[in-house]
Amino acid sequence: MKKNNFLGARKTVTVLLATAIAAITLAFVLVKHPDKTLTADKNNGGLYLPGNFKAVIAIDSLAGRARHLAVNTNGDIYVKLRFPDSTGGNIAARDTDHDGKADTIKKFGNYDDKGPYGTSMRVHKGYLYFSSEVNVYRTKLNPNTLVPDGPLELILHDAHGEHEHDAKPLAFDNAGHMYVAFGAPSNACQEQNRVPGSPGIKGCPLLQEYGGIWQFDEAKPNQQQKDGVRYATGLRSVVAMDWNTADNCLYVVAHGRDDLRLLFPKKFSAWQSAVMPAEEFLKIKQGTDVGWPYYYYDPIQHKKLLNPEYGGDGIKAGDGAKYAQPLIAFQAHWAPNDLLFYTGNQFPARYKNGAFVAFHGSTNRSPYPQAGFFVAFVPFKNGVPTGRWEIFADGFAGRNTVVSVSDALCRPMGLSTGPDGSLYVSDTELGRVWRIFYQGDKTKFTSAMLAKMELRKKLPNFKIPDKARNNFATGMLKxxxxxxxxxxxxxxxxxxxxxxxxxxxxxxxxxxxxxxxxxxxxxxxxxxxxxxxxxxxxxxxxxxxxxxxxxxxxxxxxxxxxxxxxxxxxxxxxxxxxxxxxxxxxxxxx
Missing domain, CATH: 1.10.760.10 (Cytochrome c-like domain)
Incomplete structure (x- = not known):
């Protein structure tokens, strides 16, 4: 009996050892297998990039288009669809021959609430987190299977239901917390939303449950807003949000308010409405108040001004200086829809721990050219930008002048870093995902390689429009x-x-x-x-x-x-x- 038990145990150990070796081998194939020397697409898939940066279109023409995305540690790509259907709201994609382009694409995630505005997708501690307009889900990732085979867990439910600015961007710290922004269903907390001349409500009641960021347990199921802690306030709409591990702090690029001229035509011109207010890049600590709905940031005068709903006229500053000020004031209405601090090692050293921002492109700068439609880079050190913002990737729109947003061929939306340090960018119009990588000696990257990208700031997609010369409405007003x-x-x-x-x-x-x-x-x-x-x-x-x-x-x-x-x-x-x-x-x- 003892001999048989010994033989049986040895057989079991042999089987377990073989299984472990097979698993390690598979993991090596999935995670450690180096990509082939990537060959960039012609013209980098339509993108303008600095220096020796190159790009391939990793995924093209997704039927449901794309919003945000996340890349797993084995290189699998997960995409939140812009237009889900009954067969699923997400896409899983794998590059099996390691040429930079996904060759296996599968749809998954047949959850009930699949509206077009749901956002955010992140890989965190082996889980794929993603959000709809009212819920945050997660599912356990398995590197052996492309489509997650773990149960779909409901982590957070927004009992308010769908409303304006109800994106649910996600960020995670190093202490088990998840951060979720709750956008405000209002332009400036008016008595009558978006009605011309309607005054703002003093002591805005929306701030109790909207217009801020809440902190939650990252793993606890079935949470509601009441289970979280209001971490920051005064933020009308946030879609771009990330945790910076270099200084252990939360950052956002917040959307500014809209419709200054439409709502107050006697106080603001069409030009003022097109170039104000700024999209604010902000460092967020617990208790931060950014000032919405009472104040907005004027990127021309470089200060916070009183909103017209509360007596502002484009000049009055009031108590604007008391609120959190932006690290960088980007131009108005560029629509910052993702923020990513780069922690990879593939890019030149100057990009390490810097911030990439995906600007989806404006919709409400008419009658002037729409603007944005690019990925910016902000060099960072110790929680402070160390230089001006840069154009990192441009060309998404396919043209230098965008009259109406539908003219734009593509619009960048989501950002993610691959296991090799490549940067992935998703697009909402053609359902496209680019993989941007660096070729050549990264130690020889110099500031001179940024010169051509700096010149692009003179194009209509970036420059402040001329009041008369760039007004498309001239001759059309009858x-x-x-x-x-x-x-x-x-x-x-x-x-x-x-x-x-x-x-x-x-x-x-x-x-x-x-x-x-x-x-x-x-x-x-x-x-x-x-x-x-x-x-x-x-x-x-x-x-x-x-x-x-x-x-x-x-x-x-x-x-x-x-x-x-x-x-x-x-x-x-x-x-x-x-x-x-x-x-x-x-x-x-x-």
Missing amino acids: GGAKIYTTHCVSCHQKDGKGDGNLFPPLGGSEWVTGGKYMEKEPAIRVLLSGLEGPVTVKGKPYNSVMPKHNFLSDAEIAGVLTYIRSNFGNNSSLVTASEVKKIRATLPGK
């Missing part, structure tokens, strides 16, 4: 076109195509043309009463706020609707002032 340019173009764009994310297109929209019955009433009612919450336009979901325009006269509403229904590919009948008057009379309070 009748309904004038009303459209004044009240509609900042969201729906000059070409009526919207931004494809928050603001829907007007061309072919059933809300504009009345669908197959060609009814005018829906469009008239939307202008008179506004619209808020999830809607479907041309088969795609949107969730934003269309403010009331009942301050316009019957003739003005008829004129702008006639203009819209006769342009952007629409060919619907005109709208008369009497039709508007008739529907206005049916509204509450009339």
